[in-house]
Amino acid sequence: MENKELFSAGNFFTGCNYWASHAGTNMWHDWDAGVVDSDLARLEKADIRVMRMFPLWSDFQPLKMHRAGGSSEREIRLGEDPLPFTEAGRAGVDEKMADRFQIFCDLAEKHHIKLIVGLITGWMSGRMYMPEAFAGRGLITDPLVNRWQVRYVRYMVRRFKNHPAIAAWDLGNECNCLQNVSRDEAFRWATMISDAIRVEDADHPIVSGMHSLLPNGSWTPEDQGEALDILCTHPYPIFTPHCETDPIDEMKTILHSTAETVMYASLGKKPAFIEEAGTLGPMIADEETAGAYVRAALWSAWAHGLYGFVWWCANEQSALTHTPYDWNAVERELGLFRLDGSKKPVLESMTNFTKFADSFAAEFGKLPPRITDAVCILTQGQDVWGAAYGSFILAKQAGLDVNFAWSLDEIPEAPVYMLPSLCGDSSIEGHVLTDLLERVKRGATLYLSLDNALLSPFSSYTGVKVKTRSRRVKESVAMLGDAELHEWTQFKYVFESIGAKVLVSDRDGEPVLTEYSYGDGKVYFCAWPIETDASGKPGVVSGEAAVPYYRFYELLGLKNPEKRASCSNPCIGLTEHIVSDGERYLNIINYSSKEVKTSVKLDGFVLDRALTPSGGSCVQSENGLDVVLPADSGMAVILKK
Helix, strand or coil, X not given: CCHHXXXXXXXXXXXXXXCECCCECCCCCCCCHHHHHHHHHHHHHCCXXXXXXXXXXXXXXXXXXXXXXXXXXXXXXXXXXXXXXXXXHHCCCCHHHHHHHHHHXXXXXXXXXXXXXXCCECEECCEECCCHHHCCCCCCCCHHHHHHHHHHHHHHHHHHCCCCCEEXXXXXXXHHHCCCCCHHHHHHHHHHHHHHHHHHCCCCCEECCCCCCCCCCCCCHHHHHHHCCEEEECCXXXXXXXXXXCCCCCHHHHHHHHHHHHHHHHXXXXXXXXXXXXXXXCCCCCHHHHHXXXXXXXXXXXXXXXXXXXXXXXXXXXXXXXXXXXXXXXXXXXXXXXXXXXXXXXXXXXXXXXXXXXXXXXXXXXXXXXXXXXXXXXXXXXXXXXXXXXXXXXXXXXXXXXXXXXXXXXXXXXXXXXXXXXXXXXXXXXXXXXXXXXXXXXXXXXXXXXXXXXXXXXXXXXCEEXXXXXXXXXXXXXXXXXXXEEECCCEEEEEEECCCEEEEEECCCCEEEEEEEECCEEEEEECCCHHHHHHHXXXXXXXXXXXXXXXXXXXXXXXXXXXCEEXXXXXXXXXXXXXXXXXXXXEEEECCCCCEEEEEEECCCEEEEEECCCCXXXXXXXXXXXXXXXXXXXXEEEEEC
16 A cells, blocks of 8 residues: 555554564664564564554664753763764764664565654653653753754654655654643644654655643644644543443443544544554453454444554563563553464454455445534533543434534534533633524524533523522432433532423423424433433443433434434444445444344345455345344445435
8 A cells, every 4th residue: 555545535554553572662772673574574464554663762862961060061962972973963863773763664665564653752651761861851842852853853754754664754652741731832842843844754644643632631633633634542441531431342442442533533623543552451351352342443443434543562562671561561461462473363353354444445445434413512611521422422322423523613514513511601602602503593403411511591592491500419310211310410400491392301300301493493402411421430331231321312313314224223333424326335333242133224225235254144124234243343234226
């Protein structure tokens, strides 16, 4: 695959992050080209096409500050040696390391592996790796550090930009861990490094390399999207709020990587991929369960238009004794290969999915974008990630697909807008609400749910008024079909309908879900913060004690009329892709750890062909499709009129 094709809509790649099997982060000064060659040969045989790798900053730019009397700064040298008057010397780069990087790139080309290069890798697996000269300085904000960062980046990009193995430049590994900074400082640094890359190379895309981005944080998807070409996520469940509540092979955890990456792409307005993924070892899940988790996560990422899925890490590191491996248990047993070189089930899942994606592309071409039903607007004051994650999960269970927007950014036109789990006295700006209500008057639908938000106005568009507000002393209980739902929020609002149709009430007769006509559109109001409940509470999404909050969404009829397929099983996720008037693709994904037998209803289309690489079956029935899907798997269905 050519570099320009690697990062393009509708394509999908699998890959891994890499440190040499014999040395981990010490690979550059404990260099062994034979080991690297052997590692890459194994990866090539397993169909790994893309590798993210790291020229460790402290090895490649080993600058040392030499001090005079009173500890005054006298001179920066390469260790003990003066900087040579060479291109590498002027950049503060150890040319021996750059030559080893050349060998590495040559080996990657030999084994048909494309490289994403993390340039400023000063943070890795829980340890800092900055040049000695910069100890005690701000690694994002200090002008001296910045000058040498730019020189280093420009040298590396200039020297290696024409190497055929290079697919993309990455700012560096999780550089938002280098220093706590303000949003302005983060933006300035990202644009500085990005500009340094583009001065030397206008062709290769630039990848963020960051993690834990939020629109109300210092490092934001919007700023990264403005500065760079491609966003990425590092969605480890144990490091991400709300993502460690359920088993890793069940719906909530599987959807984590997709939901977070879709959020980044939506808010940053740039494509995104999963750049680091992993279970973080056998204390989280055994090898077979990890393989099942990855199988479903791959299907989900591909179906939602993400660019790729990259595992952490290529090799086991449990035999290494230096830090960070001596410090951190979660850094030792992450490899695609065991110490003896045998493959883990995760790698089998990745290899099998790569073969499927290749065969699909060869026969059917690129996967078109999925049909979406709503824009989910994230707001100030709320648990932004919790609201986004919960909305994505409940929408998927209800057969809906969402993208995201930030309330302070331009909100795209859509038939349905969602304001989930609003919270705080400044939960949504007045001008944003006014704009949304104008769209509702013209025929759009607005859904909002409440988590202790103080809204003004409120009654005029919901048809509901607040009689009183007080600290809650008992839970609220409501029936939704045959399901009994319990809710405990910080505050109890006593609502009264003043024109709204009450769809669901609690046992005290208080409105829980209402519908109100507003102009040519409708406003739906939910008195419970069901989205943050779904994300924050264990056992809500799946399992014996699951709470069917998604039925609230089903009651609202938010489905895009362009869609022609539906499934009532909440464990099954669908994505629908229009090819032409007479043809579309349908992805059916089982997000549960058990085999599922279910029906998919079709409107105006029939089965042409089903691709079932993980097993299972799909046959035409009177109303649509009868489907059998193994645990944590998916199938692609070709539909025709």
